[in-house]
């Protein structure tokens with residue numbers, strides 16, 4: 001196949017454009033699309049200090065790289081924020097690679113750990129969860145603790161925005177998980193920028209890759225040489241999301257276009273929910289003082305379950 005723009009060898013078909021593109025034109029398309037998203041949805045503004053949550057996956061690395069690339073022109077500052085969950089045989093490899101990438105991109109990278117902020121590593125938490133028959137899954141603890149640490153550290157570092165590497169596939173997975181669990185109210189805070197959730201300690205989240213398919217980021221990061229070694233988290237087997245991801249990919253293979261249809265239905269539902277009283281107002285956790293939807297935040301509830309609630313940071 002040839003590039004529909006220049007006639008060189010094509011490396012990808014971009015469904016959104018209905019065109020085959022060569023390496024160079026794919027990079028142009030990808031970067032222009034992300035920049036347009038930043039501008040169209042006003043995700044960043046001059047003077048912003050943007051913390052990019054980097055997990056070590058291709059999406060968060062692409063987000064860090066692109067936000068740094070546009071920062072001078074759009075007038076904001078960027079730094080990376082990584083969380084060390086304490087997962088042996090996984091996180092240390094990702095962190096090493098992340099530090100190298102951050103230094104090659106020219107951004108500062110902060111690392112905050114579960115142990116320091118919450119009192120136990122994920123490995124220690126998982127041991128307790130397994131002993132108690134997995135009433136709560138490691139990924140649940142990991143997700144709650146990670147959101148807690150990222151928001152707290154970003155705020156302490158003076159961030160005005162918190163950029164997440166969530167792509168279109170991630171958005172669909174979270175959408176379906178919320179539907180399956182009946183968490184309709186959560187949908188109102190899953191847009192491209194959190195706006196309905198307000199609390200003075202909550203840093204607004206932005207998602208520059210919201211309209212980008214996972215496989216497009218994969219191609220982009222390969223072309224740009226931005227990747228970390230493939231190491232899989234040992235707890236991924238307990239994850240509901242893992243199954244949903246596989247199911248959606250199979251559906252897309254059998255019924256092409258399903259992902260875009262899911263996204264369209266999500267956008268419609270989010271728009272319908274707006275102003276219907278489903279927005280999540282936030283309280284302040286009576287234990288730790290962080291934003292919370294109830295009297296006690298989810299992180300403190302889990303810390304109590306794990307027996308590490310007395311830890312103070």
Ligand code: SF4
Nearest residue numbers: 138139142233235236
């Ligand atoms: Fe955390 Fe689960 Fe992802 Fe592992 S697979 S890093 S436990 S969310």
Ligand code: ZN
Nearest residue numbers: 285288297300
């Ligand atoms: Zn709390």
